[in-house]
Amino acid sequence: METLSFTFPAGEPGAGRALVGCVGSGDLEVLLEPGAHGVLAITVVTSVNGSAPRWEQLFQRLFTSSCRRP
DSSP: EEEEEEEEEOOOOOOOOOEEESSSSSSEEEEOOOOTTTTEEEEEEETTTOOOHHHHHHHHHSSGGOOOOO
């Protein structure tokens, strides 16, 4: 097991919690919790060791301003 942590700039935190689950080629469970203003903190717990670069690349695409549509 590997635990990865990422942070990105963000706006206001959400108002409440949400839990989302998905079963396809594998299991994915996402727990969303309100956090600090201006910070998006992501923790990934995965059984795939060495997957940090893949997760980093995915989150960079999703959460950096250079990839957002106008």
